[in-house]
Amino acid sequence: MEYIMMLIVVLSFYGSGLARRANKQRRIDLMPIEPKGGSLSEAIVELVAFAGGIYLTLNLVIEFLAITGLERVSLWGVAFDPIAAVSIVLALLQPLYERLRYENSWC
Structure with a gap:
């Protein structure tokens, strides 16, 4: 049972990392090249x-x-x-x- 819980925690961290990377790439694509002053x-x-x-x-x-x-x-x-x-x-x-x-x- 403990191994299953540990596997779920590890998989959730991995999925969270993948989601963050995808969100970061999407934000970089949507950011304007020149900042507006x-x-x-x-x-x-x-x-x-x-x-x-x-x-x-x-x-x-x-x-x-x-x-x-x-x-x-x-x-x-x-x-x-x-x-x-x-x-x-x-x-x-x-x-x-x-x-x-x-x-x-x-x-």
């Missing part, structure tokens, strides 16, 4: 790219001026790079600045 993903990519440019610029200025002591900051137990934090904040504030700058212009 959404507006949120594009906004995140633009934010990271803009913040990266600001980070590189700030890093070059700090290296040029030979300012030291800005390696790591710990706030509430989380250690981070203050230059990276400033660049993220500036990248987040940039659209607000652009709106204020061009909304009141005469152009």
